[in-house]
Amino acid sequence: xxxxxxxxxxxxxTDIDPFAMESLRDPFxxxxxxxxxxxxxxxxxxxxxxxxxxxxxxKGLRNxxxxxxxDRPFYEDSEFRPRIVLFEEPPAHTRTKSAIMDVLGPKNLExxxxxxxxxxxxxxxxxxxxxxxEVDGYQDLATAYVLKVFPDVIGxxxxxxxxxxxxxxxxxxAFGPAxxxxxxxxxxxxxxxxxxxxNINRDALTGDGLGAQLYAMADEGRISGPEARDLxxxxxxxxxxxxxxxxxxxxxxxxxxxxxxxxxxxxxxxVAKAWEESVRLYPPNRFGGRWVPxxxxxxxxxxxxxxxxxxxxxxxxxxxxxxDQPDEFIIDREMPNGHLSFGFGLHTCAGNLVAxxxxxTLLRSMVERVAGVESAGEPRTGVNYQxxxxxxxxxxxxxxxx
Amino acid sequence: xxxxxxRNATPFELKVDSIRMVADGxxxxxxxxxxxxxxxxxxxxxxxxxxxxxxxxxxxxxxSDSGDGSHYRVAVLREPNGRGGSEYIHGGLRxxxxxxxxxxxxxxxxxxxxxxxxxxxxxxxxxxLQMIESxxxxxxxxxxxxxxxxxxxxxxxNDLKARFPDHVEVRPDDIFGMPDLGTALAGIAExxxxxxxxxxxxxxAIAAHLDEQARGILHVERFAPxxxxxxxxxxxxxxxxxxxxxIDLEVPADKSILDVMEEHGIPVVxxxxxxxxxxxxxxxxxxxxxxxxxxxxxxxxxxxxxMMICCSRGIGxxxxxxx
Numbered sequence: 001x002x003x004x005x006x007x008x009x010x011x012x013x014t015d016i017d018p019f020a021m022e023s024l025r026d027p028f029x030x031x032x033x034x035x036x037x038x039x040x041x042x043x044x045x046x047x048x049x050x051x052x053x054x055x056x057x058x059k060g061l062r063n064x065x066x067x068x069x070x071d072r073p074f075y076e077d078s079e080f081r082p083r084i085v086l087f088e089e090p091p092a093h094t095r096t097k098s099a100i101m102d103v104l105g106p107k108n109l110e111x112x113x114x115x116x117x118x119x120x121x122x123x124x125x126x127x128x129x130x131x132x133x134e135v136d137g138y139q140d141l142a143t144a145y146v147l148k149v150f151p152d153v154i155g156x157x158x159x160x161x162x163x164x165x166x167x168x169x170x171x172x173x174a175f176g177p178a179x180x181x182x183x184x185x186x187x188x189x190x191x192x193x194x195x196x197x198x199n200i201n202r203d204a205l206t207g208d209g210l211g212a213q214l215y216a217m218a219d220e221g222r223i224s225g226p227e228a229r230d231l232x233x234x235x236x237x238x239x240x241x242x243x244x245x246x247x248x249x250x251x252x253x254x255x256x257x258x259x260x261x262x263x264x265x266x267x268x269x270x271v272a273k274a275w276e277e278s279v280r281l282y283p284p285n286r287f288g289g290r291w292v293p294x295x296x297x298x299x300x301x302x303x304x305x306x307x308x309x310x311x312x313x314x315x316x317x318x319x320x321x322x323x324d325q326p327d328e329f330i331i332d333r334e335m336p337n338g339h340l341s342f343g344f345g346l347h348t349c350a351g352n353l354v355a356x357x358x359x360x361t362l363l364r365s366m367v368e369r370v371a372g373v374e375s376a377g378e379p380r381t382g383v384n385y386q387x388x389x390x391x392x393x394x395x396x397x398x399x400x401x402x
Numbered sequence: 403x404x405x406x407x408x409r410n411a412t413p414f415e416l417k418v419d420s421i422r423m424v425a426d427g428x429x430x431x432x433x434x435x436x437x438x439x440x441x442x443x444x445x446x447x448x449x450x451x452x453x454x455x456x457x458x459x460x461x462x463x464x465x466s467d468s469g470d471g472s473h474y475r476v477a478v479l480r481e482p483n484g485r486g487g488s489e490y491i492h493g494g495l496r497x498x499x500x501x502x503x504x505x506x507x508x509x510x511x512x513x514x515x516x517x518x519x520x521x522x523x524x525x526x527x528x529x530x531l532q533m534i535e536s537x538x539x540x541x542x543x544x545x546x547x548x549x550x551x552x553x554x555x556x557x558x559x560n561d562l563k564a565r566f567p568d569h570v571e572v573r574p575d576d577i578f579g580m581p582d583l584g585t586a587l588a589g590i591a592e593x594x595x596x597x598x599x600x601x602x603x604x605x606x607a608i609a610a611h612l613d614e615q616a617r618g619i620l621h622v623e624r625f626a627p628x629x630x631x632x633x634x635x636x637x638x639x640x641x642x643x644x645x646x647x648x649i650d651l652e653v654p655a656d657k658s659i660l661d662v663m664e665e666h667g668i669p670v671v672x673x674x675x676x677x678x679x680x681x682x683x684x685x686x687x688x689x690x691x692x693x694x695x696x697x698x699x700x701x702x703x704x705x706x707x708x709m710m711i712c713c714s715r716g717i718g719x720x721x722x723x724x725x
Contacts (some may be wrong), residue, residue, distance in 0.1 A: 062680050062697075062708075091646070091669075098669045105673075266412050267504070334509060336696070338678055345680040348673050 011301045013042040018050070018312075019177050024383045027286055030401065031315030046053030046177060048073040048308040054322035056298050057311045058337065061288070062345040064089065066296045069280055069347055072289025073308040073385045078174040079193055080167065080186075080237055084230040085350065093346070099223050100231050100350045103213050112153050119149050120365035128369055128399045134376050137251030137393030138244075145362055145380070146244045153354075155209020156199055156233060163192035164351040168241025175289060200232040210235065235351065242284040243355045245389035246341075247362060249282030250275060253329040255375035260331045267332075268367045268402065274331035275359045280339035281329050286314040286388050290345055313340035314388055371400025413453070414442075418499045419473060425557035427480040428525065429492055430465075432473050435501055440471035446532035447623070450474065453502040455494075460487040463529035463599075463623075464506060468536075468643035474506075477557055481526040482568020510623040512536060516593035518544040521586055524551065527558060529623055533597055538566070546567050547586035549604065552576045583611045591618055592696055597621040602632075602694060609700030617700060633676060633694055633713045640716035644668065644725040646685050659711040661724065670711070670725065677713040684711050689721035709712060 016034055018024060025032035034041050035052035043050055051057050060067045070087055077083075123145055127135055135141060143165070151161050170189020173182050196291035198204060203292050205211040211232045218228040254261045264270050288311040295305040303309065317339060318326040349355070377394035416433040424430045425623050435441055445469055449461045462476035480492045495501075512533045520530045527548060537544040546569060550556035553574040561572045573581065581604060590596070590612075598608050605622045612620060625674055637655045644651065644663070651662050660682060663670045672682040677695030693703045695710035702708070711723070 058680075062683055094669045094671055097671045101671060101673060269413075269504075334507075336509075342679075345683060346671065348679050348681045350673075352679075353672060 001323075011040055011042050011303070013044050015044055016114045017045045018043065018310075019046070019179070019385060021181070021377055021383070024181075024385070025381075027314055027388055028318060031286070031312050032318055033296055033317040034312065035319060038301070040301050040303060043310075046073060048310055049303050050310050050312050051316055052312050053299075053320075054316040054319040054340065055339055057313055057316050058344050060290070060296070060309075060311060061340070061343060061347070063296075064346040066292060066294065067290040067309060067311075068293055069290060071291040071308065072175060073310055074175045074177060076175075080171045080174045080189055082230040082233050084227060084234060086234070086347070096223060096231065097350060099214065099217050099227075102217075103210050104203065104235075104351045104354050106209065108153075108213075109201075109353060112354065113361060114151065116149050116358055117365065119152075120145060120362045123148075123362075124365050124369050128397065130399070132396060132398050134394065134396050137250040137255065137395045138390050138393075141251060141362070142244045142248035142393075146240060146247065146358065149358060150240055150243065153209055154211045154232070155161070155206035156211070157204060160195050160199075160265060163194075163195040163234065164240045167192035167196050167385070168244075169382075169384070171237040172285070173385045173388075176385030178400040182385065185384075195233070196233065196236055198228055200236065202229075205232070222393070238349070239351045239354070241387060241389065242349075243351075243358055244280070245284035245387060246279050246355060247359050248390040248393050249284070249388075250278035250359060250363065251373075251395060252375075252379050252390055253278045253281055254329075254373045255379070255393065255395045256330045258372060258374045260329055261370075261373045263330055264367055265371065265402065266361065267365070270331050270369060271355075271360050271364050272334070275356065275363055276301055276335065276339065277329060277331050277333050279341045280317050280323075280333075280335065280358075282388060283314045283317050283339075283341035285341070285343075285390060286386050287312045289346070313342075313343070316340055368402050369399065370397050372396075372398035413502050415500050416441075416450075416452075416474065416503050418495060418497050418501065420497050421495065424477060424585070425559075426552070426555040427554070428477050428557045429474060429480070430459065430557075431491070432466075432475055432476050432496075433501075433503075434473045438508045441474060442506060443471065444468055445508055446512040446536050447529050448506040448508040449510075449529070450476065450506050451504040452476075452491075454487060455491050455499075455501075455502070460491075465482050465528050468532050477525065477528050500536035510597075510599070510621065512597070513595060513621070515542065515595040517542060517591055517595075519587070519594060519596045520544060520546040520592070520603050521596065521598040521600070521604075522546065522548045523581070523598075523604040524549070524555065525557070526598070526600030526604075526623075527556070529599050530597060531558065534562075534566075544664075545571070547571050547573065547581075549575065549581040550558070551719045581607070583607055587611055590619070594619060596620045597622075597667040601605075601636075603692060606693065606700065606703050610704035614701075620700075637715065638717075640721065641719040642716050645722055646725060657716070658713060659723070663711070668725070672712050677710045680710070682710055682712050683708050685724035687722040687724055690717040691721065692717055 014037055020029055034050055039056045041050045041052055051060055156222045166188050171187050173185035176182055195380045202215045214228045214231050217223050218225045264274055290309045292303050292307055292309055320326050342352040374396050376396040379390055380392040382389045382391045417436040419432040419434045421429055421431055427700050449463045464474050465477055466475035466686050478491045481488045482695055510529050518537050520528050521608055539581050548559055559572045563572050639655045640653050642651050642653055642659055647668055653659055654660050660672050673679045680697050686706055691706060691709045692715045694713040
């Protein structure tokens, strides 16, 4: 029996529980409080280390050998989260991730962009049926749009695809301490599992979509058949909930800052920057999980070998050491080091280019059609271990072409 | 964000009043409001974005008198291997043309100090010109070390030397050889600030030359850090050895390591292809690298342990990477 303590003496320890209900109701406050205790903080209740600040997280994410992805706090096998790509390391990771990024990359972006634009234009023309309309940005815009375009480009059937909402919601709660909340989310996702398992099979997918392209790679021998299936599932699990959350949060940010909408109308070239700023302000994912088989040094502190680590990038999105006025939404903000909302380094979100394209396409269509955006009530956020998502974003939109 | 930047968020039009060559390959544009109205104010270090009719947007430092609202001046180096921004200005732009502009914005703020050391490489002189005027006006001691390929290519070198003979060292490479940073950086005083602008190689060398403490006083402006033109300017062919794959590859001047690996069917992970996301970061096992990414700090570039293979390049034949 060893009497060694698990905490290196110089690392502050805290009793704050980032997974308690009050933390989940306001993760920016909880993760911000931990961030201000130190660049790395020991979370006593759950025995893991939180890396909390922008510079240290970005550096750690680049160092995939030290901060390994093969394990993480609260890990258990999950039908919602295949191990492929996310829990792999080179060389296996290189093979599977280059396959998925090939599909989610330049060769498909052009036709997807055209399709996204058609659908975004049609959706907005439908929604803007009067000079002033009140909408729920989450339901009527973000969900309506992403639930249409994303499964379409993968090549999924239309019937029953609302199941993805619950599947995605379970995905972002798969890794966290056991609790009633988690049981409930996983149970509700369970109803969607059968639908997903059936619709990631090759014969359920249309012949020209992203899913079929992944299976074609298995035919070529680039990946195996089971890997192709796992990659399609990963695209399902990772690509829907987070993109919807990102777009809903972007709409909320404009609702709260009508003057930023006017700024965007005056200079529509700012669309891409405005989206990056909104996804910085409201990261759809709260953290990334790692472990340090040989220990790690973070800003002069030693994390012991074998420890589990969470990279808390939602809190780092508001790190005043990196961002001036971090809680403000400033669409032309200069971000010389970017943001961490898609992760960073080797495990950067595989679908980031597609998510960015979906969001900026919708925003561009809106800029062309909407003269003013303002909040029409109090927005609501969901309660979620790893995801940060709105579930209600009441907005008033005033129609007007550019 | 300052009030000025908020006010400057709206694009505006500028008319080209005149174009003249001020050095080999360097054109100076004088830009005025089309109706003759006074232009927005700016501070030393500021730039404007010019939206060129060929669809490119390019950033240029303002070199005119920052107190004079009657016109802006910018200087544009012709870069035949770029993506066409400078080629358009040199070849297609005429006096009387109207351009849409953004700004001015300032990413290179000129901070108060007891003395200044300015270091320019080539066209990197542009943001420093008004800083020099400002230091001179405030009677703050300063020196300028101005490096470039040849005297004829170094805009304003003769003017500066004539006006401030005791402050200015003009050091064209074709006469003096590679920049002597030992002299340029000798005897840094307390409360002194270093402002440097120029090609990546020069700025990296300056950072490598300074100890950790001195690096804190270094302020640099890179030529358009995430500018596609800078990512591909002046590329040279080189050789790279992929250690794990056991393959030697020739990387031609118009391609990246990433491009060539993909062409050979070697699995490789990348995303942004512009040195901003860090996905393709790869360990360097041996050899020299010209870093072009926006991720590595000056220290990390000097340490030469990793590189972004989507944009950074080897030099010569000795590069070995962990791929």
